[in-house]
Amino acid sequence: xxxxxxxxxxxxxxxxxxxxxxxxxxxxxxxxxxxxxxxxxxxxxxxxxxxxxx
Numbered sequence: 288x289x290x291x292x293x294x295x296x297x298x299x300x301x302x303x304x305x306x307x308x309x310x311x312x313x314x315x316x317x318x319x320x321x322x323x324x325x326x327x328x329x330x331x332x333x334x335x336x337x338x339x340x341x
Contacts, residue, residue, distance in 0.1 A: 293300060314320055
């Protein structure tokens, strides 16, 4: 596929950076995670309206 064809294509081309894998197992913001979990316990997930934006 040429660059021109890629630019016309609607599919995003994403290069996965494997160095991120070592971060996946780590909780970078434990306080924020704890806070979010507390909020979810008390409030629950927001009810999302189904939207059809393109």
